[in-house]
Amino acid sequence: MLLKDEVDMLRRVPLFCQIAPAKLKLLAFASERMTCREGQNLFRQGDIGDAAYVILSGTADVLVQSEAGEIRVAEVEKNSIVGEIAILCDTARTATVRASSRLEVLKISKENFLELMSDFPDMAVEIMRVLANRLNHTTNELTEARSHQQRVPS
Amino acid sequence: MEKSLARYIWSNTYPQQVWILLVVAASMVPYFLAFDLPKRIVNGPIQGQGFEDPDATQHFMAIAFDLPWLGHIEFFEGFPLGRVGTLMALSSVFLALVVLNGLFKFYINTYKGRLGERMLRRIRFSLVDRVLRFPPMHFKRVKSAEIATMIKDEVEPLGGFTGDAFVQPALLGGQALTALGFIILQNFWLGMIAAAIVALQALIIPRMRRRLLELGRQRQITARQLSGRVSEIVDGIHTIRGHDASNLERADIADRLGTIFFIRYDLYQWKFMVKFINNFLAQVTPFLFYAIGGYLALQGRLDIGQLIAVISAYKDLPGPLKELIDWDQARQDVQVKYAQVVEQFDVETLVGPHIQTLVTTPVERLSDALVVSNLVLSDDSGAPLINRLSLEIAPDETVAIVGRSNSGAEALAEAFGRILWPTSGHISIGGRDILDLPESVTGRRISFVSSETYFFHATLRDNLLYGLKHAPLKTIEYGGKHQRKYKRNLLEAQRSGNPALDLNSDWIDYRSAGASGPDDLLKVIRPVLDAVMISQDIFDLALRSQVDVMAHHALTDRIIEIRQAMRRRLRADNLEDIVAPFEAHAYNLQATVGENLLFGTMRQGMTGQALAAHRYFRKVMGETGVSAELYQMGLAIAENAVELFRDLPPDHPFFQQLTFMSADDIPAYEALLQKLQGTPFEEASASDRTSIIRLSFSYVEPRHRFGLLTEALMTRIVEAREAFYANIPADLAERIERHDAEQFTASVSLMDNVLFGRLSFQEVDTTERLRQTIRDLFEELGLADHVLSIGLDFDVGSQGRRLNAVQRQKLNLARALLKRSDYFIFNRPLSALDQRAQDRIVTNIVKDLHEEGHRPAIVWVLPNAQMGELFGRILVFDNGNLVESGSFDELSGKNGMFNQLLS
Incomplete structure (x- = not known):
């Protein structure tokens, strides 16, 4: 795939749709295109996070290690971004992302990602929106789980 | 050590000095004969003294003496020679004397030089010998x-002075x-004047x-301290930079250099x-001769002949005198240096030489x-570390020592290791103090x-086996030339008081390690x-080397089999596509254009620039037309790069991905592109x-993705590669190692040799998986020991710094374990490792050491009490006491x- 095709793909990612094509081309050039086979980990929970990944094609499971074993907490698909929490908060990976079908991803290193955010406030807002959505989703699930828990003992 | 240099030199070299x-x-004797001879040649045959008669002859080489009481004794009457014959004979004698002198x-x-070198060798050796015996x-x-x-x-100057x-x-x-x-013989009073001066x-x-001399001493000490400081800077560089203290170091060095400057300048002034004054005094004497002697001559109290004789005799005095004074200066200088050095090496509690005698038997x-x-036990300041401890450790016992830090546990281990000497009491084995x-x-x-x-x-x-190298165990039989050289070395070593140990012998004590x-x-x-x-x-x-x-x-x-x-393994694991193999007649997409052209590796000393400048390479590139195509490609790359990066500040992180140029090159290429616009390849400079x-x-297509590599270009590049190797000149052939599926490539790592291809950039997490695969592969082929042996060839660098702290501690432990001692004292040997890894290694060692035939004693200062479970006895220390x-x-x-420590 060529750089210019990649730019077309990136423009379809909601996160990047506000960014001018010239800048997207730069981003595509500065980032690594990688593939990940089905069943292989894109990254593992507890690892040190050095990059975020934009999924260009394929799907992946988000898995969290718990006392009861691995729990699948979400599925991510084309055009979504994963791994941004670890580089925003400088923490270890909070979950494992494993390809459930062959993945094509764009690996954006930590420095590049942070640089992009400061260059394009629109993108920062978009990231905030993604994170807020996730928080909303998590809160709903937590509420559900709590109410379920309260119902059981009574 | 002997305090006086003169005595030291005399006692070590007096037979040679006398000789x-x-x-x-x-x-x-020949020196003075040579002085006298010219006079005889001039007076005799040349001016004709004794040859007044043309046929007169003289007896040449007559040996005869007029001795008191015995009268005239003639040993040899001599050859009768004519005037010319005598001239030739005397001149020949003169020539012979010149040669003899x-x-x-x-x-x-x-002889003096050799004497000095031997002395230097002796003193240097004895100083190092003392260093080896310094107390801890x-x-x-x-x-x-x-x-x-x-x-x-x-x-060093001591050597030169010895002779x-x-x-x-x-x-x-x-x-x-x-x-x-x-x-004095010529004129008593003038002689007295000369003597007085x-x-x-x-x-x-x-x-x-x-x-x-005082200044010389200061110069020596300050220079020595300077080198001490420089080495501190080198050793402590991370501390210096970590604390932004480099300017403090600069100030310190500048200050020291200033001190040294003034000492040296002072020295320089005094020397001149x-x-x-020395020259002045030397010149004053002739002045006195002229003035006083002349006055006396004018008064008629001194005859002029005497005066001239005195003045001409005086010519011979200042030379030796000056040299004598110089010698004296050298003597004092060297004496000061020697005393300085001896003072530093004169340590009272030196370990006795008998403690370190060579033992070649098991x-x-x-x-x-x-x-x-x-x-x-007490520390340097005198604070107590262990108070009056008595205990016994049996030869097959396993003992864990636990305690908080500063409990005394570590001090006890150090005392077992002879690093800390007891203040009182002792540690003994079989009644003998260790x-x-x-x-x-x-x-x-x-x-x-x-x-x-x-x-x-x-x-x-070498480092791993260091603990087995106690003595040269084999006598090497040298032959022919080597034997003569060895004997000479040996003799020379003895003459300088050096030991006759053969470094080339096999020092490894295989038997004590359990090998044959x-x-x-x-x-x-x-x-x-x-x-x-x-x-x-x-x-x-090993894989990386x-x-x-x-x-x-x-x-x-x-290598072919490997x-x-x-390949088979990768295919079986369905990983085939993560390596793009090198094929002689195909383009490798994962490799750069340059690598595809070269299709090989450059040996040490060869660079890409040297190749690009080589006439043959240029010729092939031109003839195949690849130059023109790559020129077009380069232009496209430059255009893309300039377009992408033109507006970015030079420190932008995106530049990391730009591998073929740096941020500073962008404006230059922008200008170049403008200049070359519309210029065909042939017209560009x-x-x-x-x-x-x-x-x-x-350029690598899958990585840079500009879409510049067409099928046709790839074919062209492969053709150019083949043309390049078809008639490659010898000087290039020997410096380039072509990829060959059937040959081992010496100039790349073992890993690259096994892969024989380029890793795909695009796969996530490939290297770790590949390493595991290769490890399994070598195990399966029965080559694991060979690979290990290759890994053991790794150069650990200065102080082992090319290894990390964890690796160093593990190796340090392995080195001791190889010795198979009877007592193992481990003093928190793995402090750089995490708890889990430490636990596993302690378990491995305690179990392994006791599985084998002989059961050594193990004394281990443990970082956590839980591991005490593995040991037969536990000693708990607190505040220097066994509690x-x-x-x-x-x-x-x-x-x-x-129990407190456990929780």
Whole structure:
């Protein structure tokens, strides 16, 4: 795939749709295109996070290690971004992302990602929106789980 | 050590000094004969004295003496020769004397030089010998660089002085006295004047030199301290930079250099001042001769002939005198230096030489208990570390020592390791204090390992086997030339008081490691490396390093088989596409354009620039038309790069991905593109072409994705590659190693050799998986030991710094385990490792060591009490006292200190 095709793909990612094509081309050039086979980990929970990944094609499971074993907490698909929490908060990976079908991803290193955010406030807002959505989703699930828990003992 | 240099030199070299004095005395005879001869030639045959009659003859070489009482004795009547014959004969004698004098001089100088070199060798050796025997606490006070400077630089002038120490004053003193005596004979009073001035010189100059000597001493000390400081800067560089203290160091160095400058300048001034006065006094004497002697002559009290004789005799006095004074200065200078050095090496509690005697026979096992009685240990400041401790450790016991930090546990271990000497009380085995036992016992049968590691700048193998190298165990039979050289070395070593140990012998004590020789050594090393969990690291080192094909041909000869097995494995794991293999007639997409053109690796000393400049390479590139195509490609790359990066600030992180140019190159390429717009390849200048084509060489399509590599271009590049190798000139062929599926490539790593291709950029997390695959592969092919051996060739760097702290501590432990001692003392040897890894290694070692036939005692200062479970007895220390002792079950049942440590 060529750089210019990649730019077309990136423009379809909601996160990047506000960014001018010239800048997207730069981003595509500065980032690594990688593939990940089905069943292989894109990254593992507890690892040190050095990059975020934009999924260009394929799907992946988000898995969290718990006392009861691995729990699948979400599925991510084309055009979504994963791994941004670890580089925003400088923490270890909070979950494992494993390809459930062959993945094509764009690996954006930590420095590049942070640089992009400061260059394009629109993108920062978009990231905030993604994170807020996730928080909303998590809160709903937590509420559900709590109410379920309260119902059981009574 | 001997305090006086003169005595030191005399006591070590007096037979040689006497011999050289005799030779010098003998050399005086032809020397003076040569002086006398010209007069005889001129007066005799040339001016005709004794040849008044044309047919007159003279007896040449007549040997006859007029002796008192015995009268005239004639030994040889001589050859009768005519005037010309005598001239020729006398001239020939003159020539012979010149040669003889030259030979004497040559012999004397070489002899003195050799004497000096031997002396230097002796003193340097004895200084290092003393360093090897310094007591442990002394090393806390000295700087290594200062010791090195003393041994290397400060004693150096001693060698040069040794040869002259006694000969020079005898010779020059004799000459000066003769000259003075001659003057006195000519005229007593003028002689007295000369003698008075000489006495004045002898009185004043040494006085003035006292200041010079003091300055010389200061210069020596400040220079030594400077080298100590420089080495501190090198060793502490991370501390300096980490605290932004580099300017403090600059100030310190500048200050020291200032001090040294003023000392040296002062020295310089004084030196020339002394020289001036010396010269002045020397010149005053003739002035007095002219003035006073002339006055006396005018008055008629002195005859003019005498005056001229005195003045001409005086010519011979200042020379030897000046040299004598110089010699004296050198003597004092060297004496000061020597005294300085000796003072530093004169340590009272030096370890006795008998402790370190060479033992080539196997040392018997220690079957007695290690007994500690009334032991008191204290630190440098005198604070107590262990109070009156008595205990006994049986030879097959496993003992854990636990305690908080500063509990005294570590101090006790150090005392076992002879690093800390007891303040009172002692540690003994079989009734003998371990400090009195020879190191051949304590260094072999007792092993001490602490968290501090030291590695020598050598290979990993050398460092690992260091603990087995106690003595040269084989006598090497040298043949022919080598034998003569060896014998000469040996003799020379003895003459300088150096030991006759053969460094080339095999020093490795295979038997004590449980092996029978070099061939099965790996078999005993492997389990030890596994026990300390470093095998995998060494394996990875091997994969990353280049292989010495000569030493490891057993592996490199099987490279075809290895590569095929690797392919099969990758296919089986469905990983085939993560490696793009090199194929002779195909383009490798994962490699750069340059790599595809070259299709090989450059050996050491060859660079891409040298290749690009090579006439043959340029010719092939031009003829195949690849140059023109790559020029177009380079232009496109430059356009893309300029378009992408033009507006970015130079420190932007995106530039990291731009591998073929730097941020600073962007404006230059922008200008170049404008200049070359519409210029075809043929019209561009050579340097412009080079800078454009250069860009294309590092292009990789899947990585840069500009879409510039067409099928046609790839074919062209492969054709150019083939054309390049078709008629490659010898000078290039020997510096480029072409990729060959059937040959081992010496100039790339083992990993690259096994893969024989390029890793795909696009796969996530490939290298770790590949390493595992390769490890399994070598195990399966039975080559794991060879790979380990390649890893052991790794150069650990200065102080082992090319290894990380964890690896160093593991190796340090492995080195001791290889010795198979009877007592193992481990003083928190793995402090750099995380808790889990430490636990596993402790378990491995305690179990492995006792599985084998002989059961050594293990004393382990543990970082956590839980591991005490593995040991037979636990000693709990607190505040320098042994507070609890017993088995794990006993102690954990009690509500004591150990229980506190457990929780």
